[in-house]
Amino acid sequence: xxxxxxxxxxxxxxxxxxxxxxxxxxxxxxxxxxxxxxxxxxxxxxxxxxxxxxxxxxxxxxxxxxxxxxxxxxxxxxxxxxxxxxxxxxxxxxxxxxxxxxxxxxxxxxxxxxxxxxxxxxxxxxxxxxxxxxxxxxxxxxxxxxxxxxxxxxxxxxxxxxxxxxxxxxxxxxxxxxxxxxxxxxxxxxxxxxxxxxxxxxxxxxxxxxxxxxxxxxxxxxxxxxxxxxxxxxxxxxxxxxxxxxxxxxxxxxxxxxxxxxxxxxxxxxxxxxxxxxxxxxxxxxxxxxxxxxxxxxxxxxxxxxxxxxxxxxxxxxxxxxxxxxxxxxxxxxxxxxxxxxxxxxxxxxxxxxxxx
Numbered sequence: 045x046x047x048x049x050x051x052x053x054x055x056x057x058x059x060x061x062x063x064x065x066x067x068x069x070x071x072x073x074x075x076x077x078x079x080x081x082x083x084x085x086x087x088x089x090x091x092x093x094x095x096x097x098x099x100x101x102x103x104x105x106x107x108x109x110x111x112x113x114x115x116x117x118x119x120x121x122x123x124x125x126x127x128x129x130x131x132x133x134x135x136x137x138x139x140x141x142x143x144x145x146x147x148x149x150x151x152x153x154x155x156x157x158x159x160x161x162x163x164x165x166x167x168x169x170x171x172x173x174x175x176x177x178x179x180x181x182x183x184x185x186x187x188x189x190x191x192x193x194x195x196x197x198x199x200x201x202x203x204x205x206x207x208x209x210x211x212x213x214x215x216x217x218x219x220x221x222x223x224x225x226x227x228x229x230x231x232x233x234x235x236x237x238x239x240x241x242x243x244x245x246x247x248x249x250x251x252x253x254x255x256x257x258x259x260x261x262x263x264x265x266x267x268x269x270x271x272x273x274x275x276x277x278x279x280x281x282x283x284x285x286x287x288x289x290x291x292x293x294x295x296x297x298x299x300x301x302x303x304x305x306x307x308x309x310x311x312x313x314x315x316x317x318x319x320x321x322x323x324x325x326x327x328x329x330x331x332x333x334x335x336x337x338x339x340x341x342x343x344x345x346x347x348x349x350x351x352x353x354x355x356x357x358x359x360x361x362x363x364x365x366x367x368x369x370x371x372x373x374x375x376x377x378x379x380x381x382x383x384x385x386x387x388x389x390x391x392x393x394x395x396x397x398x399x400x401x
């Protein structure tokens with residue numbers, strides 16, 4: 045009997061889960077972002093402007109869903125690396141003027157289950173983006189001041205979860221995060237394991253190893269996504285269309301995309317023409333993967349026992365599911381080095397003792 049890991053009776057919709065418009069520090073209007081992303085086959089964009097939550101449902105139609113979302117920022121000025129360069133460089137004044145560049149941070153993408161919600165939970169006047177005019181939503185917040193401590197961030201996540209938000213941790217390397225900063229977080233929905241713009245600029249923001257670490261330390265329900273984090277500086281599209289999350293849903297509506305986020309009915313993939321996972325199921329304790337042409341297909345487990353298949357133009361791969369996998373995830377890699385990732389699944393949900401008899 046087949047047990048589908050990814051459902052076979054849905055449509056797949058390509059999404060960018062991390063985008064900035066001119067409402068914060070991006071160059072394009074939300075309308076322009078919608079237009080350019082639809083040209084590239086996207087059906088969903090999360091408008092995650094910094095520290096402002098706005099209803100973009102006017103952009104949603106039968107071919108496109110605009111997710112009501114924001115990117116929350118928490119900095120620790122003077123508390124993270126204040127003495128990192130002290131005494132080592134002559135131009136300490138210049139370093140002081142650019143303190144944020146050497147200061148640890150945490151960025152959280154929040155996604156509202158209600159498309160019309162503009163009330164910012166876990167936010168105060170100090171944390172709101174300094175918009176002017178029609179975009180300013182000062183006052184639409186609960187007054188909570190976020191600090192860069194585990195306790196404060198966990199309280200913010202708790203408030204957001206209770207108010208109907210999914211919370212994602214973004215680009216941990218850009219944020220100068222250390223293991224102690226993320227390993228004890230509670231209530232996260234996902235980790236951004238690939239941030240296209242930062243990876244392209246720095247080569248340091250493809251981080252499935254951090255995802256593995258978080259899961260192996262108790263975050264068993266943590267998902268993973270990819271996004272662009274596009275700002276379109278000077279009108280450029282260079283840092284767009286490279287980090288995608290694919291949602292499986294019966295129809296393209298806000299409610300169905302939220303349902304897919306809730307149920308984990310998605311995978312993520314890198315590249316402007318990313319590899320695709322076309323089918324994923326377990327049959328008689330064998331994991332079966334159908335995919336676009338690939339050079340490698342991997343299974344990573346909670347414990348040591350990784351397996352992989354490599355070759356040219358692989359479109360099908362099989363791995364025997366073992367109870368000792370405990371949790372497992374699948375990666376498909378193409379000849380260009382692009383990767384499609386699932387999140388982790390619990391082996392016991394798919395393993396059948398009687399199939400071994």
